[in-house]
Amino acid sequence: MNQEELSRRVSTIVERGIAQGQIAGACVGVYQNQEELLCEAYGLADRESGRAMQTDALFRIFSMTKPVTAVATMMLWEQGVLELRDPVHWYIPSFRDKLVEQDGALVPAQEEITIQHLLNMTSGIPYPGWGSESLQQMSRFYDEISRRLDTDHPVDTQEFAARVGAEVPLLFQPGEKWYYGASADILGAVLERAADKPLDELYRELIFAPLGMTETDFWIPAENRSRLAQLYLWNDEKQALAVEPDPHMGMTDYRKKPAFFSGGAGLVSTLHDYAQFANMLAGKGVHKASGAHLMGEHTWRYLTTPQMTAAQKANIDWPQLTGYSYGNLMRVLENPIACRSNVPAGEFGWDGWTGPYFCVSPSDGTVLIYLIQACNGSNSDIVRRLRTAVFGVLS
Template identity: 30%
Template sequence: MRYAFWTIILFQLLFIACSSPTETSTLLFDNAARNRVDSTLNAFVQAGKVAGISALIYEKGEERYFQAFGYADREQQKPMTRETMVQIYSMTKPITGTALMKLYERGIFELDDPLEKHLPEFSNMKVYQGVDENGEMILSEADRSITVRDITRHTAGFPNRDNIPGLSEVMREKDARNYNNTLASMAEKIGSTPLWFQPGTQWEYGLCVDVQAYLVEKLSGMPYGEFLQKEVLDPLEMNETMYFVPEEYRDRMAAVYERQTDGTLARQNDSIAYRFSYNHWPLTPGGFGLSSTIDDYLKFTKMLLNEGKHGDQIILEPSTVELMRTNHLPDSIKERSWLPHRGQVGFGIDFAVRIAPPQDAQENQGNVGEFFWDGALSTLFFIDPENELIAIMFVQLTPYDGIGLHKAFRDAVYGPWKPAAN
């Protein structure tokens, strides 16, 4: 009898052990990873490479890590905290993509629609072919229309460099991203500027997501900022994500620090750092402009990891999230600007998408299927569906990550690089 009793207990213990594996055997982000992230981020602060930094890791339905180091405002000795607000710049883009895809779900457009079907400003586009002996631009007809898909994957052909003879001068004259432009006037200026290359032939980062915002405005019949608030930010309860930052939030805003040539940090003048965020402007860009907290951005990324769900609300359908995080760049697009520096990646709808594992220890770490993006002030997020993991890192550093911060953070999360198994 006693033997039978202890046999039952033993089997129960074995069942518990098998059904509730230890943290180290089931979680990517284990105690070793926690220690690596702590030491890595703290080292950047202690070395004076960043003034302040925070990171949050969420895995398999639970928060696994949050820590902040250094100062949000070094001069005023304000520590970086969970409540710190930062300017997320291009991490605005996936939020805009979410707004656009809500209209896609309603059948209002198709990805392969000609953009001019919805936005006549982009009809009869001309394509830059260089300059003649007098410095005049040589133009040709576009081989095909820009499509909506082109503006979601940065293959529209919009120029975005300051060194294209003749064309860059036109861009400066048009000044499409002037904050005093409305989205409509911005679109008119972009549409009347020649394309740099034929649509669908190259990947070139730039104005595409700002055009997405205008497309949302036109298709919804609602000012873009209002649509974004009503359809995305409010349903996600992102109450601390905004274009204009009012006075009551400003003591929580992180200062912007500029890395000098000698490696030291200088605080950027507030009138420059907060020029967009502290003023009401006509422009509500899709490609940048939002300020947020790390917890607000977590709500957005959790929705994506959860295939479009936020609590009981359906923000996007699972098939739409899958479409967004699928690579839309065909192999025929060879010219991809600096995108290859992000690793073995393609591009979906406003995300980079990892299509192959890192080939060596020098490449950014990440799992196949991961989708991610970052911001001009060196912020970063990535979502790893295989491990059900989200990582968000907030910092306010310019120029964009010239100190290897993103790679170091990824190495800390994933651990030492190992060759991928066949």
């Protein structure tokens, strides 16, 4: 393996993306068998101020929070604190006897939502949207969350889950299909109830402290705020990136500890911190540097095994997930040929709306982490080129 060639390939791809205006800057890490092969920063963390990207930059990782939530769930499951077949209403009573949108009417759910439904995005719980009562009700609730952010009574994690359970009908019968929504946020509230502690404390105790992830949290202390990379969104009219202000999805601007700990999107992290988490996953639950053993190999195997039935998988229609299945809040590669990839089958990981992306290939212990702050940027050709280049040079 030629580290110099790896660095050259990654630099060429990322700097091309910067020159083309797709991103302002990025941090990239490549690891194999938990050994660092590449850890580099490129471009600008804040284009308007001219602040250079540094490898200790803080990123809104949005849905890369979900695998953290999945790991915490596996750990509590392994410890006997919860069971994956537990009905959600055991922890959030308003989820008992849910109603489901069906043929323009609301009908009773044929089965109760379980923790595994939340992990698999087969619960029927949506994100905000338009076109159905469920989507619109969720949109109205998120609008209320935003209005209450800076008041004395913001929506907290438990109110979020209780209100979704009481007010938002399901899009479909539990288990019927896959649909990307707020399941992980409900799961965060379930974990709080199961462990009897706030989600931030639970993550710190189970995952962050053992792995030495000292800068991953739901908010940023004042002394570190200057390291947060600026968030951008592509402006079609100007054909350029434009500053995208916080907050989004019911979260704060990270200046203060939030009331709502979003298990689906709430964390901020750094390249170094998230690499500890990803390398633990590459190590099948064991983190070599610290010696931390977060889960047994059998539990890890369950975490990283596809969970979809054929009917559920048929609804995974995102172009970037061609060739993938899904389970436990992560994609899992089943057919590299279908997605035109040289990455081995079994690769898993996830990404986020703000652009961050990671993948783990257990067959060769390879980890790729690409951190940016460009909304929807994880779907760009930069990610595809990086994957091909990295797995080509490391093969």
